Amino acid sequence: MLEVSVKKELEGFSLDVQFISEAKSVALFAPSGSGKSLTLQAIAGLLKPDEGRIKVVDRVFFDSSKRFFLPPQKRRVGYLFQDYALFPHMTVWENVSYGCRDEKRVEEVLKMLEIQDIRNRFPREISGGQKQRVALARALAFEPKVLLLDEPFSALHKSLKLELYKRLREVVGEFSIPMVLVTHDFDEVFELTDYVVIMEKGEVKQTGVPVEVFFNPIDGKVAKLLGHQSFLSGKVVFVMDGYVEVRLGDRRKQILRAKNFPEDLKEGENVFVSILPFAVALNPLEDSVKISAVVKDIFREKDKSVVILDLGGDVVLHLPFSLSPNYIIEKGREADFYLSPSCISVFRRCYEKES
Ligand SMILES: Nc1ncnc2c1ncn2[C@@H]1O[C@H](COP(=O)(O)OP(=O)(O)OP(=O)(O)O)[C@@H](O)[C@H]1O
Incomplete structure (x- = not known):
């Protein structure tokens, strides 16, 4: 379902990440500065690897051996960040429908994430948890082929996180979207994913089912x-x-x-x-x-x-x-x-x- 092989030499940092997972939801778990976000950027097409191959479900995004690079706008990737990245001058409705002409779909995701009632508010008028739900709704509205989440919940309170985990599990299941989650929090790995890739200094150290990895760390x-x-x-x-x-x-x-x-x-x-x-x-x-x-x-x-x-x-x-x-x-x-x-x-x- 997800095949990632990425080599990239940056000034002062080498990324050399390889894993293949059949799971629908994959976590990239590592200390700060290990290359998790860079790996996500490579999947999104925002970072062009020097070498490698990236395949999501049945679509090849990148294959250096065939000199193939699918541009980011054609990958249909839903990207979610810690800082929400909402447009401040647009209402919730405008944010969610940005890039999606299908009003029925917009209504569906607003309903699913229970944010219909705040549709006319601006980002400054809603809470952190609501902002993240709006950001998730916007990512889902344009029918992504894969959801990439870069520590989207790290700024939120524990009880809000639990609520959002539940919503995320529901929407990802309902729309059947594969997901790659970058996180520092192993509870989040357990809650949301079926496969974990543990990284260190730009390389993969261990992969597997979260519970098995947790009880059998390699070192x-x-x-x-x-x-x-x-x-x-x-x-x-x-x-x-x-x-x-x-x-x-x-x-x-x-x-x-x-x-x-x-x-x-x-x-x-x-x-x-x-x-x-x-x-x-x-x-x-x-x-x-x-x-x-x-x-x-x-x-x-x-x-x-x-x-x-x-x-x-x-x-x-x-x-x-x-x-x-x-x-x-x-x-x-x-x-x-x-x-x-x-x-x-x-x-x-x-x-x-x-x-
Ligand atoms: N464009 C770039 N050019 C050179 N080095 C970069 C570039 N982008 C990131 N880096 C470096 O690559 C390393 C990995 O960065 P990355 O953001 O992928 O780490 P991370 O595991 O996501 O960390 P964090 O959890 O802190 O977000 C860091 O040392 C970072 O400074």
């Missing part, structure tokens, strides 16, 4: 980017069907069991383990693993307690507030926890080891 850098917090080093002592056991490098030789690990992992390999904050199991289930560790600190938050354990490195665990009274946990004392192997990931390289 500590990606894990950190995805929000993993607790990293420990250890050695694989046992590989079995669906599990590995890792002996931590700490004094007590604690064994951890993990369900997320590279397929070709071998016994004896030195690895890194990430324990996710929500790894605490409610009960000592059959496959959960018991750890005993000194509590270094506890922070009470609105809905949870954040506990920092010393396991030869700091391990951050979240305890739901409702469960906290069941635990006898005190700063400076040893406590026992059961961890679920499905919330423990093993990978080969950690961030400290990389340049």
Whole structure:
């Protein structure tokens, strides 16, 4: 559905991005300055690659081997930015119908995004969330073949974002439009897309289904980017069907069991383990693993307690507030926890080891 192969040398930055995805919605996820927006611009035709091929569904946009470059105006791309880019001197209706002569279509998108009632207002007279809905309506009105979203929700409040995610899922589903979303927010990746491309310094580091990538980051850098917090080093002592056991490098030789690990992992390999904050199991289930560790600190938050354990490195665990009274946990004392192997990931390289 989306094929992107883009090479572009810019002054001080090289873009070399390749991925193919059959998913309808793809996220480009990376730290700032990794080339996400440039990749989007290449798909839109605003940046001409030196080399490569871009295909969206069944339409080739660019193919350097055939010297083919489809001009941006012929790509029918709906582009949405963080700053809305609405025309300030035009009403909502005029903004949405700009470039679309089909009034029925304009009415349809206004209705779908519930902005019929503000059709006569100017952008300065509506809220940030409404502005973004108008911008989305304008992008949809001219029947795009693909929607390109460059951090369109980053300026909005969380509750507004959730509302817009819902709308976006509905309209994209209804009009069956493929979408490429640039974001810094992995929650957004989960909410809106079926495939994620993780980039770094102009290159692709990892691709896949968001949930699989989240639990199986290829290295500590990606894990950190995805929000993993607790990293420990250890050695694989046992590989079995669906599990590995890792002996931590700490004094007590604690064994951890993990369900997320590279397929070709071998016994004896030195690895890194990430324990996710929500790894605490409610009960000592059959496959959960018991750890005993000194509590270094506890922070009470609105809905949870954040506990920092010393396991030869700091391990951050979240305890739901409702469960906290069941635990006898005190700063400076040893406590026992059961961890679920499905919330423990093993990978080969950690961030400290990389340049
Ligand atoms: N026209 C250009 N010429 C030269 N360098 C550029 C040009 N446009 C962008 N860059 C550089 O390319 C790099 C990647 O930029 P890009 O905007 O694609 O990053 P990004 O991943 O989208 O970042 P952010 O999340 O901050 O928007 C940056 O270092 C940027 O300064």
